[in-house]
Amino acid sequence: MTIPFAGPQIPALVQRILERIDLGQLNPGDLLDEAELAEAHRVSRTPVREAILYLEALGLVRRLPRKGAMIFRPTLEEFLAILEVHAKLEGQAAGLAARRLSRQGAEDLEAAVRACEAKAEASPDSDPDGYYQLNLRFHACVATASGNGVLLESLKTNARRLLAYYRARYRFAGAIPASAADHRRIAQAIFDRDAAGAEALMQAHVQFDQVTAMDLLAALS
Known part of the structure; x- marks a missing residue:
């Protein structure tokens, strides 16, 4: 079960990524490509990196050596x-x-x-x-x-x-x-x-x- 976030405290780019997770468009193990996200949302790499850090702090993203950030996939x-x-x-x-x-x-x-x-x-x-x-x-x-x-x-x-x-x-x-x-x-x-x-x-x-x-x-x- 999940309930969508709401409110101005959630950065807009983070909200969009969360929506993709909720809809099953991003699944465990999927990589988050900074360049692709920046282009898709018409922003620079800086807010993309900030969004990934935010999601990492929530435990929804995990960084892997030489692979980058991916949607959390548990053991x-x-x-x-x-x-x-x-x-x-x-x-x-x-x-x-x-x-x-x-x-x-x-x-x-x-x-x-x-x-x-x-x-x-x-x-x-x-x-x-x-x-x-x-x-x-x-x-x-x-x-x-x-x-x-x-x-x-x-x-x-x-x-x-x-x-x-x-x-x-x-x-x-x-x-x-x-x-x-x-x-x-x-x-x-x-x-x-x-x-x-x-x-x-x-x-x-x-x-x-x-x-x-x-x-x-x-x-x-």
């Missing part, structure tokens, strides 16, 4: 470690949402769940990218309902390090209907104000076992 150990933290953050957001859900937040969350259910029924094993966009909306609704801006920002950055792998997950048979069913259970716990239940369900929803993690890393290597 299995790194993947599992990041996932462990991300599951905790997602779970915490769901737990807080159960305690703080507003009427508008409930309406938005219900709409997001229904959209996922409709997509899962219409295209249970096809259009994974289409479903993934609906999945992002569900997680965004939960995170927003948590009412914690610091947690929200942590989720945004951490999720982008895993975004390509979550997207790839929906290529697996049965993954879309299973995800939509999870969303309904999580949402119901939030609607019922069951903070502990919502937190546990969300953590289980976003977690991968090691075998699945290895499959996803191999698929995007």
Whole structure:
């Protein structure tokens, strides 16, 4: 899951690169060519280098000797470690949402769940990218309902390090209907104000076992 950054604190060029990551136009291991970025965005090399440094500080870019900067591609150990933290953050957001859900937040969350259910029924094993966009909306609704801006920002950055792998997950048979069913259970716990239940369900929803993690890393290597 990921939620787009917003606000003037994010440099414009960084925002454009982040959008390409969100849309799957830049994937783990892809190199960031300074000259190409400068030409594409009609800027000099200086803001491009500054943008890459900014993304490196966020953990979204890694510099390799003699290769330059590339979109972060984790090892299995790194993947599992990041996932462990991300599951905790997602779970915490769901737990807080159960305690703080507003009427508008409930309406938005219900709409997001229904959209996922409709997509899962219409295209249970096809259009994974289409479903993934609906999945992002569900997680965004939960995170927003948590009412914690610091947690929200942590989720945004951490999720982008895993975004390509979550997207790839929906290529697996049965993954879309299973995800939509999870969303309904999580949402119901939030609607019922069951903070502990919502937190546990969300953590289980976003977690991968090691075998699945290895499959996803191999698929995007």
